[in-house]
Amino acid sequence: xxEVTQTPSHQVTQMGQEVILRCVPISNHLxxxxxxxxxxxxxxxxVSFYNNEISEKSEIFDDQFSVxxxxxxxxxxxxxxxxxxxxxxxxxxxxxxxxxxxxxxGTRLTVL
Amino acid sequence: AQRVTQPEKLLSVFKxxxxxxxxxxxxxxxxxxFWYVQYSRQRLQLLLRHISRESIKGFTADxxxxxxxxxxxxxxxxxxxxxxxxxxxxxRGTSYGKLTFGQGTILTVHP
Numbered sequence: 001x002x003e004v005t006q007t008p009s010h011q012v013t014q015m016g017q018e019v020i021l022r023c024v025p026i027s028n029h030l031x032x033x034x035x036x037x038x039x040x041x042x043x044x045x046x047v048s049f050y051n052n053e054i055s056e057k058s059e060i061f062d063d064q065f066s067v068x069x070x071x072x073x074x075x076x077x078x079x080x081x082x083x084x085x086x087x088x089x090x091x092x093x094x095x096x097x098x099x100x101x102x103x104x105x106g107t108r109l110t111v112l
Numbered sequence: 113a114q115r116v117t118q119p120e121k122l123l124s125v126f127k128x129x130x131x132x133x134x135x136x137x138x139x140x141x142x143x144x145x146f147w148y149v150q151y152s153r154q155r156l157q158l159l160l161r162h163i164s165r166e167s168i169k170g171f172t173a174d175x176x177x178x179x180x181x182x183x184x185x186x187x188x189x190x191x192x193x194x195x196x197x198x199x200x201x202x203x204r205g206t207s208y209g210k211l212t213f214g215q216g217t218i219l220t221v222h223p
Contacts, residue, residue, distance in 0.1 A: 004155075031209055043156075043198065043213040056210055091156065095209060100146065103156040 002026045004104035006092050012110045016081050021107045023075045023092030032075045033093040033101060034067065036060070043091065049075065082111045114139045116201050118214035125189050126222050133184040133217045135173075135199030143201045145175055145182040146211070150196040159197070160184070169193070189221045 005024045013019050025032055034046040047057040049067055066078045075094075079086055089108050093101040115138040125131050137143060147159040159168055162175040162182060173184045182199060199214040 105155045
């Protein structure tokens with residue numbers, strides 16, 4: 001059964017550094033999402049992406065964040081200048097038009 | 113604004129006992145409701161969606177629009193049901209697909 005994959009599984013970075021989190025959605029899916037979960041808190045929506053553009057974003061998704069689908073298979077989340085409060089588990093998800101979302105295993109981001 | 117509330121952070125039951133995980137929501141319109149489960153060290157996976165009206169692994173959930181609830185039930189809990197359970201809501205129209213999650217309930221089923 002196809003799965004959403006994410007790399008790396010754990011990323012440690014220094015405050016102020018840029019990070020890129022990578023996701024490979026399921027191949028025939030058209031809608032892509034990023035969520036995050038700060039330790040002990042709920043899973044929060046960050047951004048949705050369809051037809052090569054952002055369709056919706058939350059207030060968390062400020063100018064420090066960007067998403068891209070550079071090559072038709074990868075879907076990336078970039079944080080330009082990481083802050084301590086960006087430390088969280090980041091989940092990628094994808095779906096077809098009518099199906100539910102399938103989630104990746106997550107990337108744990110630790111900002112020191 | 114859409115909101116999902118799971119009032120119980122932790123729920124413990126013994127094997128064979130009934131279990132109910134509560135979920136209440138707030139949404140102006142007709143949302144779609146889901147239950148996701150996360151077993152230890154595994155990814156979030158869909159357990160139920162209200163429109164399919166299926167029973168998965170013995171779990172059922174009924175959408176009660178009057179009480180704005182979508183409680184998850186199982187008549188006889190099993191040890192392998194121990195996991196984190198998240199209730200989630202998706203709006204309709206342009207927000208379809210954007211999931212709003214509850215805080216999650218950790219279910220522990222004791223032998």
